[in-house]
Amino acid sequence: MKAKQRSKSMKIILYMNLILLLLIIIHVARKSENNFSPPSTITLPTLHLIDVAFRNQLITERLASYSQSYNNSLGVCNIKNSLNAEQEKIFPRISELLITLRQQIVTYPNQYFNGRGIILTVGSSQLELARVNLKMIELTRTRLPVQLWYSSSQVSQKFMLTLLDRVPKLNASICCFDTAQCKTRNQIWQLNSTNVYKPITGTLWKHFPYKPAAIISSTFEEVLFLDSDAYVTRDPEDLFLSDPMYLKFGALFFPDSYLSRQHPVVWNLFNTTCGDHEYELDSATILVHKKIVWNGLYMAKLMNDNHELFYQHVTDGDKDTFRLGFRYMNVKYYLVMTPCATGSFDGTRFCGWTLCKTDSLAQHIYINHVHIFKYENIKYTSANLGYTRIGLGDPNNNSFFFTHCRLPGASTSCFHIIKQPNPHITNSNCYTGGVPLEDIENHQYTLNESLLFDNSRKNRVLFSKTNHLIPNFVDNLLKYIE
Numbered sequence: 001m002k003a004k005q006r007s008k009s010m011k012i013i014l015y016m017n018l019i020l021l022l023l024i025i026i027h028v029a030r031k032s033e034n035n036f037s038p039p040s041t042i043t044l045p046t047l048h049l050i051d052v053a054f055r056n057q058l059i060t061e062r063l064a065s066y067s068q069s070y071n072n073s074l075g076v077c078n079i080k081n082s083l084n085a086e087q088e089k090i091f092p093r094i095s096e097l098l099i100t101l102r103q104q105i106v107t108y109p110n111q112y113f114n115g116r117g118i119i120l121t122v123g124s125s126q127l128e129l130a131r132v133n134l135k136m137i138e139l140t141r142t143r144l145p146v147q148l149w150y151s152s153s154q155v156s157q158k159f160m161l162t163l164l165d166r167v168p169k170l171n172a173s174i175c176c177f178d179t180a181q182c183k184t185r186n187q188i189w190q191l192n193s194t195n196v197y198k199p200i201t202g203t204l205w206k207h208f209p210y211k212p213a214a215i216i217s218s219t220f221e222e223v224l225f226l227d228s229d230a231y232v233t234r235d236p237e238d239l240f241l242s243d244p245m246y247l248k249f250g251a252l253f254f255p256d257s258y259l260s261r262q263h264p265v266v267w268n269l270f271n272t273t274c275g276d277h278e279y280e281l282d283s284a285t286i287l288v289h290k291k292i293v294w295n296g297l298y299m300a301k302l303m304n305d306n307h308e309l310f311y312q313h314v315t316d317g318d319k320d321t322f323r324l325g326f327r328y329m330n331v332k333y334y335l336v337m338t339p340c341a342t343g344s345f346d347g348t349r350f351c352g353w354t355l356c357k358t359d360s361l362a363q364h365i366y367i368n369h370v371h372i373f374k375y376e377n378i379k380y381t382s383a384n385l386g387y388t389r390i391g392l393g394d395p396n397n398n399s400f401f402f403t404h405c406r407l408p409g410a411s412t413s414c415f416h417i418i419k420q421p422n423p424h425i426t427n428s429n430c431y432t433g434g435v436p437l438e439d440i441e442n443h444q445y446t447l448n449e450s451l452l453f454d455n456s457r458k459n460r461v462l463f464s465k466t467n468h469l470i471p472n473f474v475d476n477l478l479k480y481i482e
């Protein structure tokens with residue numbers, strides 16, 4: 001009798017456990033549909049939240065160091081070699097051309113642009129990644145509309161429209177430079193072709209010259225431009241609404257891992273002070289308020305139209321046409337110098353293969369530019385995207401060694417981010433050491449937590465699992481890529 005009762009109550013317990021398990025499974029399944037909601041943990045760790053006073057302190061500090069750095073307090077250019085014969089010949093021509101281009105800048109068309117939005121440019125080789133990119137945007141549940149700019153000489157309208165098929169929740173349209181038409185699946189509208197600033201591409205096979213043309217042609221007044229492989233990791237609308245340096249300057253740029261390589265004479269051509277202490281741009285992400293920085297943007301567009309001259313002698317592709325075009329037109333920009341990279345970790349060494357981007361106060365990572373993977377044929381796996389390093393310094397203080405290099409015998413190059421000076425930084429300008437223990441942080445960030453939230457975090461390098469620093473990024477990307 002007793003044994004029977006016990007087995008009955010055991011059964012009840014078993015059933016209850018099964019029901020509980022089922023509930024957990026349903027709950028987890030629900031959660032994984034909604035990947036951008038923060039995980040609900042039972043024991044809440046201390047939340048890393050930023051308060052108003054610290055935020056204001058950061059803003060004040062950053063503005064002060066920006067002023068110094070933009071004007072280059074040292075006033076010295078490190079590159080001292082003399083010009084070669086070709087440069088001697090070309091540079092005066094560039095100077096003349098700049099004066100001509102300056103006169104071609106059209107005035108800002110008041111009342112034409114409106115709203116905020118994300119734009120991408122798509123050529124035939126970007127179609128697949130653009131598909132992934134749109135999916136990543138959709139996952140953030142952003143309200144921002146998206147425009148995909150293309151040239152019908154490269155991709156057909158039919159193909160472009162297929163990009164919209166898998167993102168029903170996104171307010172996305174395709175816009176053609178050649179016809180000045182935008183289109184969604186069920187709507188088509190004509191733009192005033194006066195306000196579509198077609199790129200001049202010539203015979204160039206690369207699609208770089210499309211970028212500034214698309215930014216100024218899009219109907220948005222405020223634009224977040226993304227390369228097809230620059231993926232948003234959270235809703236970027238906050239950048240437009242509350243990023244203090246964006247609100248002040250109207251332009252946020254992000255660094256590549258190279259200090260400026262332009263010759264001092266180049267800076268002088270553009271009638272600006274030598275900026276070789278400043279990093280070159282990773283122009284995969286550009287945030288601009290067109291009304292505020294129009295002349296700079298338009299100059300960048302004209303320089304890209306003349307890419308034969310500028311790409312070869314002044315900039316490496318389109319990237320520095322923005323910095324130099326802005327400087328030439330005396331339009332200020334803010335470079336968010338927070339080094340950040342995602343990559344692999346073998347237990348000792350970290351090898352970064354992406355460039356991630358934060359807001360100007362380094363509160364959150366918003367975008368991850370996953371480009372080296374395709375250049376170096378690296379597989380998109382959770383191990384290869386597993387870890388992320390980020391240096392939380394003052395952007396203008398160059399507190400960190402931040403470079404892209406290949407160690408002898410290594411199969412790929414890596415981005416390195418390390419506090420400097422460091423004995424393991426070699427003469428060949430590579431970092432040979434491992435990840436310092438003090439950098440490792442296991443805190444799992446929720447979407448509302450800040451990376452830089454307190455004075456003690458300044459000049460600190462964080463090293464953690466990518467999904468800890470950028471909630472769900474790896475899982476989301478791997479779902480859609482390849």
Ligand SMILES: *[C@@H]1O[C@H](CO)[C@@H](O)[C@H](O)[C@H]1NC(C)=O
Nearest residue numbers: 066067068069070071072332
């Ligand atoms: C650079 O210096 C000039 C003259 O000293 C000053 O007017 C300007 O505001 C400075 N630039 C920045 C970005 O602070």
Ligand SMILES: *[C@@H]1O[C@H](CO)[C@@H](O)[C@H](O)[C@H]1NC(C)=O
Nearest residue numbers: 094095096098099269270271
């Ligand atoms: C640079 O400034 C000087 C002096 O204002 C001017 O004469 C020259 O034309 C400018 N150069 C360019 C390329 O605009």
Ligand SMILES: *[C@@H]1O[C@H](CO)[C@@H](O)[C@H](O)[C@H]1NC(C)=O
Nearest residue numbers: 115117145146171172173219
């Ligand atoms: C979609 O975006 C366009 C701007 O590109 C805007 O005019 C329109 O109102 C948006 N539609 C919806 C449903 O939000």
Ligand SMILES: *[C@@H]1O[C@H](CO)[C@@H](O)[C@H](O)[C@H]1NC(C)=O
Nearest residue numbers: 109110112191192193194195
């Ligand atoms: C197109 O824009 C130009 C310049 O702003 C303006 O003069 C013209 O009237 C516009 N055309 C149409 C059809 O709205």
Ligand SMILES: *[C@@H]1O[C@H](CO)[C@@H](O)[C@H](O)[C@H]1NC(C)=O
Nearest residue numbers: 393394397398399420458459
């Ligand atoms: C600037 O960097 C140095 C180390 O390179 C550091 O000691 C200093 O605290 C930094 N200043 C700020 C304002 O972060």
Ligand SMILES: *[C@@H]1O[C@H](CO)[C@@H](O)[C@H](O)[C@H]1NC(C)=O
Nearest residue numbers: 038039047049446447448449
């Ligand atoms: C931040 O997110 C956590 C986890 O979702 C939540 O418990 C907490 O209330 C949030 N805090 C604030 C200040 O929004």
